Amino acid sequence: xxxxxxxxxxxxxxxxxxxxxxxxxxxxxxxxxxxxxxxxxxxxxxxxxxxxxxxxxxxxxxxxxxx
Numbered sequence: 001x002x003x004x005x006x007x008x009x010x011x012x013x014x015x016x017x018x019x020x021x022x023x024x025x026x027x028x029x030x031x032x033x034x035x036x037x038x039x040x041x042x043x044x045x046x047x048x049x050x051x052x053x054x055x056x057x058x059x060x061x062x063x064x065x066x067x
C-alpha cells in the first residue's frame with residue numbers, strides 16, 4: 001500500500017515494470033516466510049517449542065535469507 005501512495009505522490013503511473021517489481025517483491029517475501037515456517041516445523045518435530053523452533057529456524061537461515 002505504501003508503494004501505491006509513494007507512486008501517486010511522485011506522479012508515477014503503474015506500468016508493466018512497476019507491476020512486475022511489486023509481484024517479484026511479494027514473491028520473495030512469501031518465499032522467505034515459507035522457508036522459515038518449514039524450518040520451524042522441522043525443529044518442532046525434534047521437540048522444540050514453537051517460539052524456540054522459530055528462533056532456531058531464523059538463526060539457521062539468516063544468511064541465506066539476507067543474501
